[in-house]
Amino acid sequence: xxxxxxxxxxxxxxxxxxxxxxxxxxxxxxxxxxxxxxxxxxxxxxxxxxxxxxxxxxxxxxxxxxxxxxxxxxxxxxxxxxxxxxxxxxxxxxxxxxxxxxxxxxxxxxxxxxxxxxxxxxxxxxxxxxxxxxxxxxxxxxxxxxxxxxxxxxxxxxxxxxxxxxxxxxxxxxxxxxxxxxxxxxxxxxxxxxxxxxxxxxxxxxxxxxxxxxxxxxxxxxxxxxxxxxxxxxxxxxxxxxxxxxxxxxxxxxxxxxxxxxxxxx
Ligand code: MLT
Numbered sequence: 001x002x003x004x005x006x007x008x009x010x011x012x013x014x015x016x017x018x019x020x021x022x023x024x025x026x027x028x029x030x031x032x033x034x035x036x037x038x039x040x041x042x043x044x045x046x047x048x049x050x051x052x053x054x055x056x057x058x059x060x061x062x063x064x065x066x067x068x069x070x071x072x073x074x075x076x077x078x079x080x081x082x083x084x085x086x087x088x089x090x091x092x093x094x095x096x097x098x099x100x101x102x103x104x105x106x107x108x109x110x111x112x113x114x115x116x117x118x119x120x121x122x123x124x125x126x127x128x129x130x131x132x133x134x135x136x137x138x139x140x141x142x143x144x145x146x147x148x149x150x151x152x153x154x155x156x157x158x159x160x161x162x163x164x165x166x167x168x169x170x171x172x173x174x175x176x177x178x179x180x181x182x183x184x185x186x187x188x189x190x191x192x193x194x195x196x197x198x199x200x201x202x203x204x205x206x207x208x209x210x211x212x213x214x215x216x217x218x219x220x221x222x223x224x225x226x227x228x229x230x231x232x233x234x235x236x237x238x239x240x241x242x243x244x245x246x247x248x249x250x251x252x253x254x255x256x257x258x259x260x261x262x263x264x265x266x
Pocket of ligand 1: 027028029030094095096097218244
């Protein structure tokens with residue numbers, strides 16, 4: 001079911017499907033809820049799946065100059081209130097969605113039952129990375145999204161996916177091209193100023209699953225495995241032959257991992 005929810009003076013789009021314990025799917029950059037299309041039907045057989053478009057992305061409004069991860073987490077808490085979801089949720093975020101996940105834990109831990117972090121980082125940007133985001137933000141504001149897929153696709157997908165599943169590359173390209181440059185610029189600036197959360201990890205007492213594509217060059221397996229080791233009891237799983245976009249590149253493995261984790265007793 002598709003919802004348009006008004007929070008303050010901003011309209012947000014959220015897709016919900018299924019019944020059961022709530023599972024919030026938070027997309028990466030510069031994307032929208034469609035990145036979860038291949039996994040939603042199977043996940044919705046067991047869960048109330050909630051897949052929003054973050055502020056400014058997809059069909060959501062609310063453009064800002066900088067979109068800090070804290071603001072995006074607060075938006076999600078407001079959306080859960082508007083949907084009248086009171087049961088603790090399983091938060092599942094990919095990459096930028098994962099950066100928001102850390103903030104969700106910090107700011108709204110009462111809403112969380114479990115945490116699933118896909119292809120994401122705990123470290124902040126280096127100075128060079130943060131500066132490059134500023135340049136990219138200006139570039140998309142001046143030139144639009146048309147050059148973004150060519151620059152990003154080889155980083156987001158494994159070579160094997162590009163070769164063997166061209167339809168996945170096509171879908172990802174379409175999603176990127178549909179995004180509003182103002183949202184992309186705001187998120188770049190927000191990600192550039194996000195904190196290093198490594199010191200928070202030992203305090204996370206939620207059951208936590210960390211998933212990583214074996215060929216992910218943006219958040220590589222070794223880095224993800226290292227931060228998983230700092231979260232008490234967290235499980236790390238590597239998905240072979242996938243890059244940064246595991247739910248699109250290997251939806252079956254993603255669904256299996258999420259459902260096994262979510263059905264386990266705490
Ligand atoms: C994402 O997939 O959300 C981005 O790769 C995150 C980032 O740019 O750090």
